[in-house]
Amino acid sequence: MNFNTDFQPVTTQPQEIEEKSFKIITEELGAHPFTDEQFPIVQRVIHASADFELGRSLVFHPHAVQAGIRAIREGRALVADVQMVQVGISKPRIVKYGGDVHVYISDPDVAAKAKELNTTRAIVSVRKACEAHDGAIFAIGNAPTALLELIRLVKEGSAKPSLIVGVPVGFVSAAESKEELMKLDIPFITNRGRKGGSPVAVAVINALSILADAQGR
Amino acid sequence: MNFNTDFQPVTTQPQEIEEKSFKIITEELGAHPFTDEQFPIVQRVIHASADFELGRSLVFHPHAVQAGIRAIREGRALVADVQMVQVGISKPRIVKYGGDVHVYISDPDVAAKAKELNTTRAIVSVRKACEAHDGAIFAIGNAPTALLELIRLVKEGSAKPSLIVGVPVGFVSAAESKEELMKLDIPFITNRGRKGGSPVAVAVINALSILADAQGR
Numbered sequence: 474m475n476f477n478t479d480f481q482p483v484t485t486q487p488q489e490i491e492e493k494s495f496k497i498i499t500e501e502l503g504a505h506p507f508t509d510e511q512f513p514i515v516q517r518v519i520h521a522s523a524d525f526e527l528g529r530s531l532v533f534h535p536h537a538v539q540a541g542i543r544a545i546r547e548g549r550a551l552v553a554d555v556q557m558v559q560v561g562i563s564k565p566r567i568v569k570y571g572g573d574v575h576v577y578i579s580d581p582d583v584a585a586k587a588k589e590l591n592t593t594r595a596i597v598s599v600r601k602a603c604e605a606h607d608g609a610i611f612a613i614g615n616a617p618t619a620l621l622e623l624i625r626l627v628k629e630g631s632a633k634p635s636l637i638v639g640v641p642v643g644f645v646s647a648a649e650s651k652e653e654l655m656k657l658d659i660p661f662i663t664n665r666g667r668k669g670g671s672p673v674a675v676a677v678i679n680a681l682s683i684l685a686d687a688q689g690r
Numbered sequence: 691m692n693f694n695t696d697f698q699p700v701t702t703q704p705q706e707i708e709e710k711s712f713k714i715i716t717e718e719l720g721a722h723p724f725t726d727e728q729f730p731i732v733q734r735v736i737h738a739s740a741d742f743e744l745g746r747s748l749v750f751h752p753h754a755v756q757a758g759i760r761a762i763r764e765g766r767a768l769v770a771d772v773q774m775v776q777v778g779i780s781k782p783r784i785v786k787y788g789g790d791v792h793v794y795i796s797d798p799d800v801a802a803k804a805k806e807l808n809t810t811r812a813i814v815s816v817r818k819a820c821e822a823h824d825g826a827i828f829a830i831g832n833a834p835t836a837l838l839e840l841i842r843l844v845k846e847g848s849a850k851p852s853l854i855v856g857v858p859v860g861f862v863s864a865a866e867s868k869e870e871l872m873k874l875d876i877p878f879i880t881n882r883g884r885k886g887g888s889p890v891a892v893a894v895i896n897a898l899s900i901l902a903d904a905q906g907r
Contacts, residue, residue, distance in 0.1 A: 487810070494861040523859050523884035524741070556777040557888065593704070642740050642889075644711040667740035670889050671774065672859075 494520050501525065510538045514662065514680040521676040522668075530664040532655055537636060538684070540660035541610060544635035545685035548572045550606035551678065554595060554613040554620075554641075561675030562612070566682035577601045578616075595619035603632040610636045614674030617646035624653050637661045638677045640669035711737050718742065727755045731879065731897040738893040739885075747881040749872055754853060755901070757877035758827060761852035762902040765789045767823040768895065771812060771830040771837075771858075778892035779829070783899035792826075794818045795833075812836035820849040827853045831891030834863035841870050854878045855894045857886035 498519045507515050511533050519528035534540075548571025553559040559576040567574060577583055577598035587594045595616035602609065603626055611634050613620045620639045626632035639654045640663060641647045651663045662677050715736045724732050728750050736745035751757075765788025770776040776793040784791060794800050794815035804811045812833035819826065820843055828851050830837045837856045843849035856871045857880060858864045868880045879894050 490860075490862045497861045520861070521859070522887065523861065523864070557774050557892075560773040560777050561888075642738065643707075644714045644737070644740065645707045647740070670739065671778075672887050672889065675774075 491520070498528075502528065505529065507531075507533075508538075510684070513684060514538065514677055517676040517680040518673050521672040522670075524668070527664065527668045527673065530666050530668065532651075532661075532663050532665060534657075534659070534661045537660040537662045538681070541636045541638075541662070541681040542685040542688060544608065544610050545572060545682050546570050546688070547608075549635050550575055550609040552576070552602040552606060552609045552611050553674070554578065554598070554611075555615045555671060557671040558612050558614045558674045561671060561679075563679050563682060566686045570685070575602065575606070577605075593618045596622040599623050599626070603634075608633060608635040610634065610638065610678070612638045612674040612678050614640055614669065614671035615642070617641045617643065617650035620650040620654060621646070624650070624657060627657060627659060633659075635660065637663075638674055639663045640673045640677070642668060642670040642673075708737070715745075719745065722746065724748075724750075725755075727901070730901060731755065731894055734893040734897040735890055738889040739887075741885070744881065744885045744890065747883050747885065749868075749878075749880050749882060751874075751876070751878045754877040754879045755898070758853045758855075758879070758898040759902040759905060761825065761827050762789060762899050763787050763905070764825075766852055767792055767826040769793070769819040769823060769826045769828050770891070771795065771815070771828075772832045772888060774888040775829050775831045775891045778888060778896075780896050780899065783903045786903070792819065792823070794822075810835045813839040816840050816843070820851075825850060825852045827851065827855065827895070829855045829891040829895050831857055831886065831888035832859070834858045834860065834867040837867040837871060838863070841867070841874060844874060844876060850876075852877065854880075855891055856880045857890045857894070859885055859887040859890075 495516055498516050515528045515531055519525055551572055551574040553574055553576045555578055556576055559574050562574050578594050583594050583597045583601060587597045595618045599619045599622045611623055620641055639651055641650060648667050654661050654663050712733055715733050732745045732748055736742055768789055768791040770791055770793045772795055773793055776791050779791050795811050800811050800814045800818060804814045812835045816836045816839045828840055837858055856868055865884050871878050871880050
């Protein structure tokens with residue numbers, strides 16, 4: 474196959490595209506209730522979803538942004554509920570501080586344990602993550618059951634995550650699980666309603682890691 | 691750590707959750723312009739996004755669903771623009787018919803070639819995919835530049851995909867790239883506007899593979 478390479482691509486510089494996008498987002502969003510430290514996260518969520526309603530639905534625990542920045546800079550583990558979240562997270566700014574992104578949902582022992590206990594792999598994988606990592610950042614974009622289990626472990630005192638990013642999407646239990654998260658007095662970033670998803674979880678973490686990295690400069 | 695496992699999880703059966711979700715979606719969506727064969731795809735996109743507006747924005751080439759089903763059953767290659775799409779696609783129903791899901795964006799030779807040509811990795815990876823696979827299904831959830839390049843290759847006759855699922859998200863070129871796709875007279879599934887993303891591309895492909903698999907029963 475012979476490719477003609479002398480055409481003019483509409484857009485070639487990712488950095489330029491991003492800057493242009495962020496400018497559009499700031500203009501179109503207008504007045505909003507977010508603080509200066511929360512705003513870059515809201516902006517990146519809107520960038521990933523093209524959904525202003527979703528951006529406006531974000532809810533931050535007052536210490537969430539600083540807790541997330543600190544945890545990344547301390548090299549705390551990141552735990553993703555599903556592979557889509559894991560692969561979406563930009564690794565260099567995590568690895569640089571000694572952290573890594575883990576996902577347990579597809580582990581054979583998780584599947585076996587879920588079958589044994591007649592429960593979901595999402596629930597068992599959250600338990601495994603809490604056993605493996607103290608003070609981890611959790612990024613839950615898909616499974617309300619994972620978020621509900623994490624909330625339960627926090628309440629009973631067996632899990633002490635440094636930050637919970639809980640933004641599952643869907644029609645059954647997603648909104649409810651996020652309302653439960655909002656009742657906790659530990660650092661969380663979540664949103665109201667049914668919307669959410671892997672790209673939202675990824676956008677929040679990537680925005681936090683950019684803030685964390687900028688703080689070191 | 692000692693886990694209390696006698697609590698009642700709110701939801702434990704994924705199949706049950708999905709059925710309940712699909713019932714809610716059908717009820718709340720009400721009247722819609724989609725055909726019976728398009729509807730399961732629309733339903734799954736809404737399920738993945740909790741966004742009825744996004745579901746309603748889907749646009750199908752008249753032969754798209756049948757072309758997609760045929761390509762999956764013939765074991766044609768699937769090409770994802772980014773890893774998030776690749777890992778989200780359910781593999782068993784693809785592999786069963788001899789297909790597989792490829793992604794080239796992170797290949798070292800793609801990065802090198804992009805640098806050499808002063809263009810994006812997305813563009814180079816689309817070229818590599820077209821060289822590697824005849825009649826592939828493309829699933830583009832992220833990069834408008836990848837979609838625009840694929841459209842260009844189709845127009846010049848160097849690419850003949852069996853189906854293009856083109857649903858990039860964003861503020862710069864995403865909507866425009868999808869409008870260009872709608873002008874082609876080859877099988878495509880896309881949507882109008884800025885919204886889209888990896889979960890949308892994944893939902894379309896997973897819905898198609900369920901339809902493909904059901905046809906064989």
